Amino acid sequence: xxxxxxxxxxxxxxxxxxxxxxxxxxxxxxxxxxxxxxxxxxxxxxxxxxxxxxxxxxxxxxxxxxxxxxxxxxxxxxxxxxxxxxxxxxxxxxxxxxxxxxxxxxxxxxxxxxxxxxxxxxxxxxxxxxxxxxxxxxxxxxxxxxxxxxxxxxxxxxxxxxxxxxxxxxxxxxxxxxxxxxxxx
Numbered sequence: 275x276x277x278x279x280x281x282x283x284x285x286x287x288x289x290x291x292x293x294x295x296x297x298x299x300x301x302x303x304x305x306x307x308x309x310x311x312x313x314x315x316x317x318x319x320x321x322x323x324x325x326x327x328x329x330x331x332x333x334x335x336x337x338x339x340x341x342x343x344x345x346x347x348x349x350x351x352x353x354x355x356x357x358x359x360x361x362x363x364x365x366x367x368x369x370x371x372x373x374x375x376x377x378x379x380x381x382x383x384x385x386x387x388x389x390x391x392x393x394x395x396x397x398x399x400x401x402x403x404x405x406x407x408x409x410x411x412x413x414x415x416x417x418x419x420x421x422x423x424x425x426x427x428x429x430x431x432x433x434x435x436x437x438x439x440x441x442x443x444x445x446x447x448x449x450x451x452x453x454x455x456x457x458x459x
Contacts, residue, residue, distance in 0.1 A: 279388045280322050282307040284315050284329035284341075294328065294380070301381045303388070312336040316344045324348045324391055328384070331355040342368060350387055354380075409447050416450040419457050 281303050285291040291308045298305050306325075307318045312335050315327055327349060331338055338353050342365060345351065352369045353360065360370045371383050405413075413435070420431035439449040 278304075279391050280304055280306040280325040281384070281388075282309060282315055282318055282322075282325065282327045284309045284312065284327060284333060286310055286330065286333045290330075297377050297380065298328075298384060303384060310334065312341040312344070315341060319345060319349050322349070324350075324395060326350045326352060326384070326387055326391065328352045328354065328380075331359045338368070339363070339365065350391060352383065352387060405447070412447065412450050412454065416454050419454065423457070 281298060283291045283295045283298070283305060285294065288308065288310055291310065295305045295308050306322065307315070309315045309318065311333055315329075319325065319327070325348075327341070327345065329338055329341065329351065331353065333341075338351070338355075342351055347367070350369065351367065352371060353363060354371050354373055354375055355363075357372050360372055363370060369383065369387055371379060413432075416435060417428055417431040420426060420434060421428060424431075426434070435446060435449055435453065438444075438453070439446045442449065444452070
């Protein structure tokens with residue numbers, strides 16, 4: 275599960291960022307970038323789907339809160355900072371971990387965030403796709419054709435389209451188009 279979500283590490287000192295990256299990689303995380311500026315992160319996330327940015331409080335060109343504003347909602351943030359700085363952070367979109375940091379704490383927190391991102395992806399994929407007005411009309415027309423020609427109920431007509439769709443491995447809308455075409459010949 276961990277390898278599916280990309281991680282970017284941002285710290286002004288490249289050595290610190292590399293050490294964090296190495297720790298994460300050794301523990302199975304997919305680190306796609308080590309950055310020293312917020313601008314580098316913003317550029318990198320354009321190439322990513324969902325992911326996680328692990329960063330310190332401040333880098334050379336911006337602080338964490340400015341960076342958060344530049345990041346799309348699909349990118350999560352884990353702020354590593356001293357307790358006073360963490361207390362100032364009121365943004366609910368930002369996860370926090372206090373410095374000085376213990377390696378196992380970072381691994382556990384990162385794993386929790388990655389699992390949350392994966393769960394969110396799963397929830398989005400399981401939501402039914404919204405159909406366009408044209409697709410809804412097509413389904414209604416095909417159901418009406420089946421009801422009129424076979425003297426069946428709307429539920430039976432819908433079940434018929436669904437069953438043919440599943441049996442043939444074709445989407446519901448595509449099957450409705452095929453059924454409609456069979457009535458025009």
